[in-house]
Amino acid sequence: MTACSQKAMKQLSNLLRARFPYIYIPTWEEERAVDMIQQTVADESYIRTVRKVYQWSQSGGFTDEEGKKIASTSTPAQAIEFICKCTENAVFILKDFHVYFGVGHRPADFEVIRRLRDALPDLKFAESMKNVIFISPSLNIPDDMQKEISIFEFPLPSEEEIREKLEEIIEENPSLQVYLDQEGKAQLARAAVGLTLQEAENAFSRAIVSRGCLDTESLQTIFEEKNQVIKKTGILEFIRSDLQADDIGGLENLKKWLSKRNRSWTETAKKYNIPAPKGVLITGVPGCGKSLTAKAMSAMWTLPLLKLDFGKIFSGLVGSSEENMRRALSTAEAVAPSILWVDEIEKGLGGVNGVNGDSGTSTRVFGTFLTWMQEKQSPVFVVATANNIQNLPPELLRKGRFDEIFFVDLPTKRERKEIFQLHLKKRLNNDYIGSRIQINNDLLERLALETEGFVGAEIEQAVVSALYEAFFNSRPLLEEDLEYAIRSTVPLSVTQAESIRALRQWANVRAVAATAKEDLENYEKSDPEETENDIRKSRGGRSLDF
Ligand SMILES: Nc1ncnc2c1ncn2[C@@H]1O[C@H](COP(=O)(O)OP(=O)(O)OP(=O)(O)O)[C@@H](O)[C@H]1O
Ligand SMILES: [Mg+2]
Incomplete structure (x- = not known):
């Protein structure tokens, strides 16, 4: 018996012993689940009163432990009657009962639901110990039975x-x-x-x-x-990336915070009695390195990185949203310690605030995610990134969900220098292309001064445009190419000044600046003519040192 299944058996036996009448196991692994139930109820070290196992399916009604059919139990009504009349200590496995609870276009069968509810006193108070376990590939509980059915999360195999x-x-x-x-x-x-x-x-x-x-x-x-x-599953993907912490220009505070939490799931960390970190929410101005940081985390922490696409859950492109979410979360847990990256989390949450039509499903799927974040025991670190914080429901931001909320603002001068350096070095690795330009402090200083208000993605784009210019003219890259590309760019901070201001206001009370504190304190004023109010001069997020 593996440690994983021992834990599952212990949890199941607790439910059985406490006489939970209806237990629901949503799983694709029917055979493995039945196997675990059989082992649990036959083992006195798990359960004081050993029980028989009866299995019911639509094709043949109930069968006993020897596989012998029990006559007159083929309909759900007959099956429930059999359960009520049974005087043995037993567990009754009902397979695929979710179809009677209403799926797709098939309406709920109220007679079956009523009979299940009528059977409650018998299950709870009969002299013999009896429990019903539903096993279905999808989780579907009728509203009238929400209180009576307990969900048992069956882990993927270890x-x-x-x-x-x-x-x-x-x-x-x-x-x-x-x-x-x-x-x-x-x-x-x-x-x-x-x-x-x-x-x-x-x-x-x-x-x-x-x-x-x-x-x-x-x-x-x-x-x-x-x-x-x-x-x-349509919503989950393994990301393999070569990006490292060194590929992120600036954002020192965020990087430091993350590196302090590295290895926090190891045995050594346990000795320090530190709880495993839950996750981090990175918000901020578009194109400043949020997704980049998430991608680099896999190498920073040497852990598998899974990307969960919340947007797709509600796009209608994938099957049942709730099943996909459950599967995604259990996959992340199975490969733990792992990092679960939820990119653009706000895209999946539109419906929760009633913006999308289908708010029922959104709310439930979002609820599944929140509950999981709150209760998860396995070391799955969540990195959520968000642009549009207006759409984020308050319950997501409540303390205890994320360990910290970071705000990534327009890069400071020092950060711009670093970003230029990274992208120039990456692309000028060739003797000919880089022969007419020296990537030194003076050049970087000039470029950084000219790009105040640029986001990282715009800096990268300027380098790429300059290279096109050089390529077009069949010559190495010149500083003029970079200057020309910079002058031709209208940065987002100009076109989106209002929304950046709103973002900062939001961040000032809720988030910590991703940029290092000393960098913010030295935040330069290159042009004394400009006012304090200028979008390029002010910053968002509290300045905290880690
Ligand atoms: N701080 C940075 N250091 C190095 N490169 C950066 C930085 N910020 C942005 N870039 C470059 O810009 C690209 C886009 O950045 P990224 O996808 O991380 O932005 P984002 O913050 O996730 O934006 P969005 O909100 O639009 O998703 C990166 O792949 C990288 O090449
Ligand atoms: Mg992004």
Whole structure:
């Protein structure tokens, strides 16, 4: 028994012993769930009163532990009657009952719901210990039964469980060539974490078929297969990025804060009794490095990075929103410690404030996310990025959800110098193109002075436009090309001055500046003519030192 399933069994046995009448397990892994229930109720170390297990499905009614059919239990009504009359200590597994609770165009079956409610006293107070467990691929609870049904979150299989499956496959195929030592097998199993057991099995089979054996190269196939499966949810994606902390110009405060929380999920951190950080919300002016920071975190913390696209949840492009959200969260938990990046979180929340039509689903999906953020035990660090903070519901910003809210403002002069340096160095790595320009402090100082009010993305764009100019003229890059590109840019801070002001006002009371404190204090005034009110001179977010 793996540690993961032991924990799940303990939680389930607690519900059973406390006589929770109806337990709902939303999972695709019916067989694995049934297996866990059977093991739990047969084991006295988990449950004081050992119970029988009856399983019901639409195709055959109830069957007992030997698989023998129980006569006259094929309809839901007959099944419920059987449960009420039963005098044994038992658990009744009802598969796919969610269809009677109304799905898609199929309306709820009120007779079934009524019968379930009528059976309540019997389940709670009968002399024998009886519980009903619904197992369905989707979570669908009728409003009238919200109070009576407890949801049991069935975790995806752990590395150990997947490892057992791998060993089983190897054992069953004596002719299979396996060029893996113990560590190699462990790596393969680790690569499949985040998949259901069936999906992991499929991934191993595919790896075997494609290479005719199992070896270290199979790892790649498993990763690809996992990516495919995860992408199918439509909202989750593994991000592999080469970006490092050094690729972010400025934002020293934010970087420092993040680096202090690195390794906070390790055993050593536990000795310090520090709680695992929940997450960070990064808001601010568009194009200043919010997404960039999120992408760089994977390398900064050497953890897998999953991107959750909230916008797609409500786009109608993907199936059931709630299922996709649950799957996304359980995948992030399965691969934990991990980073879950929710980009443009406000896009998924429109409906919560009633802006989109479909506020019922949005509210529920958002609620699932919030509750998960509040209660999550596994070390999944959430990085949420947002532009339009007006749409963010207050419950998201409440203390305890995120550890900190950062505001990324227009870059200061020092930050602009750094951003120029990064993008010039990245692109002038070629002797010819860079032969007529010296990337030194003087040049950077001049460029930074000319780009007051530019965001990072505009600086990058200016470098790219200048390179086009040089390319067009078939010559190396000149400083004039950069100056010309800068002069031709109308920065967002001019066109969007009003919305930046609003952002800053919001941030002043709620967020911490991502820029280093000393940098803000030295915030230069290059042009004494300009007023204090100038959008390029003022800043948003509290200045805090970490
Ligand atoms: N601080 C920075 N350092 C280096 N490059 C930057 C910085 N800010 C922006 N850039 C460049 O601009 C690009 C766009 O930035 P990014 O996608 O992180 O912006 P964002 O804040 O997420 O904007 P949006 O709100 O539009 O999503 C980056 O890929 C990077 O090349
Ligand atoms: Mg972004």
